[in-house]
Amino acid sequence: MTAPLASKLAALMAARVVPVLRYTDAATAAYAAEVAVAAGCATLELTWTIPGVTDLLRALRDKHGSALQLGVGTVLDEHQARDALVAGADFLVSPALATDIVDMAHAADALCLLGAFTPTEVLAARRAGADIVKIFPADTGGPKHLAALKSVFPDVLFCPTGGVTQDNMGTYFAAGAALVGIGSNLYDKAAFAARDTPALVAQIVRTREAAHG
Template structure:
């Protein structure tokens, strides 16, 4: 599965909320808040022990295309898809994760930070990658530098991007979608402020409309 499949799966969504959710009990109301704000998809990071349960609960709500992020191993990829993840995102480029995604029949966006990694991704048949960590790497300037020699590649920049930086990234022709965590921070989840999550999501979605 390639990034082209990912583009179709996201159905035009240009915002990907990146979620680290410690408590699976918050997953269902979180999914409802994101969907109410206009989000079409979400990426649940496998950084917590209960990430599988979070994926399962959010997918069961039915309002979002739910994927799994921070996928580091083939075993995690298998667990994520079994829980209901429909796409995979990794912070780096790992052949075993790519092979697992192909075997599981789901799109995958591997992370790249250099031209060499991007060349490897292209050789592996990937045409959509995650630029990570986007802001520390140099932001839009780095994005343009990598995109220039690879006109067929689409990027999902993630890492350090906030609401203020979002419009600039979305104006870049090579950008498929932007990943960000500011819409549902750990503090907002801990306080159960789903209305603020909905508001921030709606604001981001509005900014993403050309």
């Protein structure tokens, strides 16, 4: 692993909780991103499903510089991967075994997280060179499923995503998660609808403190 990749992996691991921003318009996603940054998050995943996601990535990079590690998720093919990398993504995340994007990511000094659920898929992700294996959807199997996978793949870094909350993330960490991805559960829905920034920031701070506790 190159020094830039090792540095990015260390930063990703240190985050413990990665906000996964999946919204139907860029303005809402941008607001969610700024709330997360205000709460101390230094790593964000922007999903490909956000309209104009590469423009949003560039805007966040221009505003926050290298202090913010930015990834693009829901990457399904080489075309999306290339566009994300050209925009400056620090890491790519696929919900599935998109093994063709691994070498492309590494060539750009970007990390690659591949999605898996079964032991066979975890092995395939590892063989493809994935830096971290994303267990998705996590809540389908729950922490027990993750613990079973960790028992036979002790050297794999796992990131369960999908249904992870502040209340249950501790059980995922105990089961062997290196970090977790949390989507809309990271933001109280009523506070988000009201754009109650102080309440949202406080909520994310509590989640981050619990993850590092």
